[in-house]
Every structure is written in structure tokens, then in C-alpha cells.
Amino acid sequence: MAYKITRKNMKNDITEKVEEISGQNVFDCYQCGNCSSGCPVVDYMDIAPHQVIRLAQLGATEEILNCETIWICSACLQCSTRCPKGIDVAKVMEAFRAINLRKRIAPLNPDEIDEKDLKELPPIALVGAFRKLTG
Amino acid sequence: MNLPYYPGCTLKSNAKNFEESALKIMETLGYPLQEMKNWVCCGTVFSMTSDDLMLQLGAVRNLLRAEEQNLNELIILCSMCYNTLKRAKQFITEDEENLNKVNDLMYKENIRYKGTVDIHHLLSILRDRVTFDAIKEKVKKPLASLKIGGYYGCFLVRPKKFAIDDFEDPSIIEDLLTSLGADSIEFPYRLECCGAYQTVTKKDVTAKRTYEIINSARRAGCEAIVTSCPLCAFNLDQGQKETAKEFVEFEQMPVYYFTELMSIALGCGWDKNWTKLHYVNPEPLLKEKSLI
Numbered sequence: 001m002a003y004k005i006t007r008k009n010m011k012n013d014i015t016e017k018v019e020e021i022s023g024q025n026v027f028d029c030y031q032c033g034n035c036s037s038g039c040p041v042v043d044y045m046d047i048a049p050h051q052v053i054r055l056a057q058l059g060a061t062e063e064i065l066n067c068e069t070i071w072i073c074s075a076c077l078q079c080s081t082r083c084p085k086g087i088d089v090a091k092v093m094e095a096f097r098a099i100n101l102r103k104r105i106a107p108l109n110p111d112e113i114d115e116k117d118l119k120e121l122p123p124i125a126l127v128g129a130f131r132k133l134t135g
Numbered sequence: 136m137n138l139p140y141y142p143g144c145t146l147k148s149n150a151k152n153f154e155e156s157a158l159k160i161m162e163t164l165g166y167p168l169q170e171m172k173n174w175v176c177c178g179t180v181f182s183m184t185s186d187d188l189m190l191q192l193g194a195v196r197n198l199l200r201a202e203e204q205n206l207n208e209l210i211i212l213c214s215m216c217y218n219t220l221k222r223a224k225q226f227i228t229e230d231e232e233n234l235n236k237v238n239d240l241m242y243k244e245n246i247r248y249k250g251t252v253d254i255h256h257l258l259s260i261l262r263d264r265v266t267f268d269a270i271k272e273k274v275k276k277p278l279a280s281l282k283i284g285g286y287y288g289c290f291l292v293r294p295k296k297f298a299i300d301d302f303e304d305p306s307i308i309e310d311l312l313t314s315l316g317a318d319s320i321e322f323p324y325r326l327e328c329c330g331a332y333q334t335v336t337k338k339d340v341t342a343k344r345t346y347e348i349i350n351s352a353r354r355a356g357c358e359a360i361v362t363s364c365p366l367c368a369f370n371l372d373q374g375q376k377e378t379a380k381e382f383v384e385f386e387q388m389p390v391y392y393f394t395e396l397m398s399i400a401l402g403c404g405w406d407k408n409w410t411k412l413h414y415v416n417p418e419p420l421l422k423e424k425s426l427i
Contacts, residue, residue: 020185020186021184021185021186022183022184022185023185040327040328040330040344041328041330041333041340041344044337044339044340071336072333072337072340074328074330074331074332074333075180075181075183075331076289076293076327076328076331077289077293077294078289078293078326078327078328080293080294081293081294081295081302081303088183090183091183094182094183094184095183095184098184098187107336108335108336113335117335120373121334121335121369122145122148122149122150122365122366122369123144123145123148123149123176123179124143124144124145124149124179124213124215124332124365124366124369125331125332125334125335125366125369126332126335127144127176127178127179127180128179128180128215128331128332128335128366129332129333129335129336131178131179131180131182131190132180132332133332133335133336
């Protein structure tokens with residue numbers, strides 16, 4: 001998708017909200033890629049974690065809000081503990097999830113979980129998924 | 136004196152074997168656990184949003200209940216409960232404004248939450264209070280020749296601040312297994328996420344995580360792995376069913392809670408009912424080593 005970088009869209013409402021929710025400054029990132037190389041689920045992501053941070057720096061927030069990555073991230077904190085600049089990358093992911101969830105944009109509809117799964121899955125899995133993937 | 140403990144939801148259902156074995160071993164070691172009263176779900180996953188304090192209430196209410204019951208510490212068995220309670224406590228108490236807001240949200244409670252309850256994982260209690268040397272002396276049936284890998288997953292070691300050991304190179308589980316007489320093996324994927332709650336929506340993700348973690352353990356020479364998290368246990372044990380469907384050459388490996396193996400080593404035995412809570416039959420390996 002073509003994207004025009006301007007001063008205005010580099011710092012938009014969403015980037016400010018992400019900063020507020022996460023308490024992180026994405027401009028600290030110098031793109032070393034440590035977060036993406038350590039991420040255990042990166043091969044299921046459409047945008048790698050360091051690319052999410054880069055897009056956030058450029059204000060391309062719509063791309064991030066609509067990507068798979070933010071929902072695949074399970075907040076294991078591997079990236080956050082390894083970032084040499086001290087950015088809590090998992091918090092940035094959580095902020096993008098939260099912005100979607102607060103608008104009721106959610107990847108999981110509890111009604112669609114099938115009967116068999118409901119019986120088999122432990123409470124720890126269901127509650128975790130509801131808290132992270134439903135609005 | 137009894138140690139107050141918080142079980143969490145899954146220890147009362149899918150992970151009864153974890154709770155029962157923990158109660159047995161702590162009794163045997165002379166540090167009996169006593170369940171706190173009126174606990175609720177901790178929320179499972181810590182909310183990392185700084186502006187929504189409602190999401191911390193599950194965890195905070197448990198800590199408030201503990202304060203009401205005049206407990207000054209809580210022992211946690213489940214890694215995720217440990218992590219959520221610990222992080223919620225820090226997030227709320229490090230900022231006076233947050234503390235006040237949370238208390239205002241819980242205005243119907245009889246007391247105000249202060250943050251006086253210390254939170255410990257059972258593994259740290261075993262290392263620091265019971266000590267591994269004392270455990271070693273009480274071993275009746277050494278887990279000799281059992282090649283076991285300790286799987287930490289995420290929440291015993293991350294975030295760094297709440298790691299129960301070194302966050303990149305921990306040894307607490309290995310040291311415990313060694314004191315039980317087992318041949319403990321460090322395997323490369325022991326700190327890697329199992330996919331956690333993705334097991335609800337994206338089974339392919341957790342199936343691959345299980346494939347990679349179990350194979351990593353096998354390549355390092357493990358015959359089984361131990362964990363302290365019921366979600367890791369679910370993904371790595373029950374998850375092997377899905378993994379076997381996706382990867383035809385996949386070979387099963389039993390997954391135990393560390394307390395189950397402690398129960399055998401300390402002479403409290405193996406409860407037949409625990410077997411039903413496992414997917415991969417946990418008994419053949421134990422029988423092969425003459426442990427049960």
C-alpha cells in the first residue's frame with residue numbers, strides 16, 4: 001500500500017494514544033531487530049515486531065491496527081526483556097490491541113468457540129484469551 | 136506454621152494434580168500450605184494498559200482479601216497467577232494516584248488496599264526457605280537416571296524485575312531436580328513461550344510451539360519435561376494431540392508438574408487420579424525407572 005509520509009501523519013492521534021497507553025517512546029528504536037529475532041511466534045506474523053515499531057514511528061497506525069501481528073503476540077515479553085533501548089515492545093503491542101478492543105474490534109467472539117473446546121480448554125486459557133482478544 | 140497459598144482457578148479443575156501434589160510435598164517438608172479464603176480469579180494475564188485500572192481489579196481484590204485475613208504473604212503455585220499478582224501489585228502500589236483510584240473503584244470494600252502482602256512462587260520458597268539441601272536429605276526415592284528438562288516458559292523469568300532467578304539463564308528448576316536425584320538437562324527452548332492463550336483461537340501456533348519445544352528437549356536428551364504453569368502444561372501435554380496431527384513424525388513426551396515428581400521422590404507416591412489429567416501417559420516412563 002502506498003503511504004505518504006508527512007510531518008502531520010507521523011505524529012497523529014493514534015500514535016499519541018499509543019504513547020499514553022503504553023508509556024513507551026517508539027522513537028527510541030533504532031531498528032536493530034533484536035525483538036523480531038527473539039520472537040517465538042514471528043513466523044505467524046504478517047509484520048515483524050521491529051517493523052511494527054518502525055511503522056509506528058512513521059505514523060502508519062492504520063496498517064498496525066489492521067495487522068495480524070498484534071493478535072498473534074501473546075505478551076511473552078521476550079522482546080521487552082531484550083530491547084537494548086529499553087522499549088517495552090509488548091506494551092506497544094498491547095496498546096494497539098487496546099485501541100481496537102475499545103472500539104469492539106476483536107478477533108475472538110466467545111459465542112463461536114465450539115462446544116468441544118469449551119469442555120477441554122482450561123480456565124487459564126479461556127480467561128487469558130477473553131482478556132486479550134475480546135472487547 | 137502454615138504457609139498461606141493462593142491456588143487460582145485452573146488448579147481446582149484441569150490441574151488438580153498440581154495442587155494435590157504441592158500440598159503433599161509441602162506437608163512432608165514441614166511447611167504445610169493453607170488455602171486463603173474467598174479468593175477469586177486473578178485475571179490470568181496482566182493488563183499492560185496504563186490507563187485502565189479496572190483490568191487490575193481481579194488481582195488486587197485477592198491481595199485485599201489477603202490483607203483482610205491478616206496474611207503478610209501469599210505462596211503461588213501457578214506461574215501465571217504469580218506473575219499477574221506480582222505485576223498488578225507493583226503497578227498499583229508504585230503510584231499513589233493509581234492506588235487511590237483503585238481503592239475508589241473498590242469503594243464497597245471494608246478496608247482500603249495498602250499493598251502489604253508479599254507474593255512468592257512456590258519454587259522460590261523451596262529454594263530460599265526449605266532449601267534444596269534440606270530437600271535432598273528428605274529424598275526417599277531418588278529420581279535416578281530420569282533425564283528431565285526444566286521448562287520455565289515466560290512468567291517465572293519475565294519481566295526481569297520479577298524473575299525468580301536469572302532471567303536469561305535460570306537454574307532453579309534444574310537445581311531442584313538435581314537435589315531430587317534426577318539427571319537434569321538444560322534444553323535450548325526452556326524459556327520460550329508455549330503460545331499461551333493462542334490455544335483458543337490459533338491452534339496451529341501452539342501446535343508448532345509444542346513441536347519445537349518438545350523436540351528441543353528431546354534433542355538435548357530429555358525423556359520428559361517439568362513445568363509449573365497449567366497453561367504451559369496444557370499446551371505442551373494435551374497440545375501434543377494437535378501437534379501429532381500437523382507433524383506426522385512427531386513423537387510424544389510426558390510432561391509433569393515439578394511437584395508430581397517431588398511427590399514420588401519424597402515418598403508421597405503417585406496418585407492414580409493424576410494420570411487421567413495427563414494426555415501423554417505419564418506412567419510408562421516412571422514404571423520403566425521403577426519409580427512407581
